[in-house]
Amino acid sequence: MISGNLHTYLVVAVVLLCLGLYGMMQHRSLIGMLISIELILNGAGLNFMAFNRFLAPDPAVGQIFALFIMGLAAAEAAIAVSLIFAVYRKYKTSDPEQISDLRG
């Protein structure tokens, strides 16, 4: 029974983290990096839930932590999208290579 094993979930979380890292270095746009960050946060939440289910004595703590991760991810995505919006208005591009001057 692979679904009742702690290691399965931890390996899935490692896969999510590593794919997110790869995407962060590979993507060449702010939105692509944001997508990769969301993948990494998902991996972290899955980790908390797995430890909560299999190791922790209190069943609520891990779930609450995963909920907080979700809330913070939503807030972070809102801020990031609005930043991209502002950058696009100012520079007329969202290419991170071209957004290089400090006091434009």
Place this chain on the structure above:
Amino acid sequence: MAYGILTEIFFYLFLLLIGFGALVAVSSHILIKAVMGLAMAMFGVAGLYLYLNSPFLALMQILIYVGAVCIMIVFGIMVGYTPRQLAEYAIGPENTILAVITVLLTSGVLLFGLARTQWVKAAGAGSGDYSLAFLGKTLVNRFGLAFELISVVLLIAIVGAVAITWNGKRRGLKSD
């Protein structure tokens, strides 16, 4: 018995969804496709939450991540990217090589640690009350302060997002 086999089949299906979705999300050069991959991977993670005794978290995962975050990213793509930029141009090969090396090293270290560690169960692990009522009570009693703090964080994030975009608009008009 048949029920157990069906559960396992669905578990593999969720794993496949996560793997394929995450691969699409990081490797696609078309951003809309990448967002679709992200949504797929999040659906898969929501499925895994079901197996971890938490249907409420699975629902929240679908509502918040698939429903809210992905839609917001799609908005970002629609606003901030002209059609020419929708297809990202290719990144240099040396960057890809560095990324692959980093990922291999990270995953190697983590998987090595995972295999070497002896996980010890706490007494009574996995047998507590997983009901939504207990979760809610714990959230507002023991974690009341954290609950209030994250509410404040969300409020500040909303106000900050509005302020950032509004400011940018005013400056843009002035310079035009």
